[in-house]
Amino acid sequence: MSGTVSVDLPWFARATRKIGAPLAFGAALAMSVPGEIHLAEVAGWSSGFATLMPVCVSVYAASAAVMADVARRFNLPGKVSAQVGAVLALILAILAQDISHLIQLDYMNTSAVLVAAVSAIPGLVVAHLLHMGRGPRETAIEVEAPDVPEVAEDQEDGQLSLIDMETGEARRRGKRGRKPAVAPEEVQAAADRLKAEKKKVTGTTLAEALGVAPRTGTRYLGQVSADAEAAS
Known part of the structure; x- marks a missing residue:
């Protein structure tokens, strides 16, 4: 029979979870913004719309990871494709930075394939988020719980x-x-x-x-x- 145990974490572990992790998360998102905006501009978006690309890439990758984890934990519909999509979203966020910096430093040039791929990002993000947003009609769902005291x-x-x-x-x-x-x-x-x-x-x-x-x-x-x- 399984049970739960209360663990008192040391102060530095609690500080890492409450302060360190959010700071690192915010810093990573901030550092990803310039590269993703530049990539959107290379693909042909005006500067106004290009500023939205970080939301479609980095914020989307973070949201997809959380939603996929929830789908796995509670056995929600589409949990497998949600996890696959979350991994692809992470790969997309990494590649966006790499490609943008390679172009800025003249290691590579833009191409029709690159422009088409970047232009497809918003549509793919919308489709995947709508898919992961599916859920049962009830506001409270029934899930299997471990047999614990x-x-x-x-x-x-x-x-x-x-x-x-x-x-x-x-x-x-x-x-x-x-x-x-x-x-x-x-x-x-x-x-x-x-x-x-x-x-x-x-x-x-x-x-x-x-x-x-x-x-x-x-x-x-x-x-x-x-x-x-x-x-x-």
């Missing part, structure tokens, strides 16, 4: 109780917890009833059938899915 707070003394999801036994320094967990057999029986009633088995419907919180129902849904995969 539930931590509940004892209202009397504020101490924590650890509820064992498999056995329903609660232990907190030798004391009983507030609420026993639902046995796996009862969870499976509730899922079977929902299927017999031709209702979709989700975390919400499972929670209503068992009389538990929606978050707990989502956890039980992961348990049902794992049992189904094991049986198959």
Whole structure:
């Protein structure tokens, strides 16, 4: 059975995450701006529109990376193509800098192929972002959650109780917890009833059938899915 552990990071690690990483991110975006604007000008855009190229390249690459990671973590539609697109976006951001500097230092000249490729960037960015923006109609989605112990707070003394999801036994320094967990057999029986009633088995419907919180129902849904995969 998996669980979570609280880790107290040292001050310099916290400072790196809160200050160092954002500063490096901002500096990298700022340094990429001149090269991408120059590349847009080489492709024929006027200076006004050329200033938008960094948004289409560097900002897009950063956004694509975040959206692809979210799609992978929560198993959203199109997660594979989102990850592939994020990698290509990163390659595009790197090549834009290289090509712009090579042209500025007279190591290479522009060409019809280069102009056509750069001109296609905005359209490709729009298409990929629209693709990654797809999602389920519901504002809250059902995802499989690991089968971890539930931590509940004892209202009397504020101490924590650890509820064992498999056995329903609660232990907190030798004391009983507030609420026993639902046995796996009862969870499976509730899922079977929902299927017999031709209702979709989700975390919400499972929670209503068992009389538990929606978050707990989502956890039980992961348990049902794992049992189904094991049986198959």
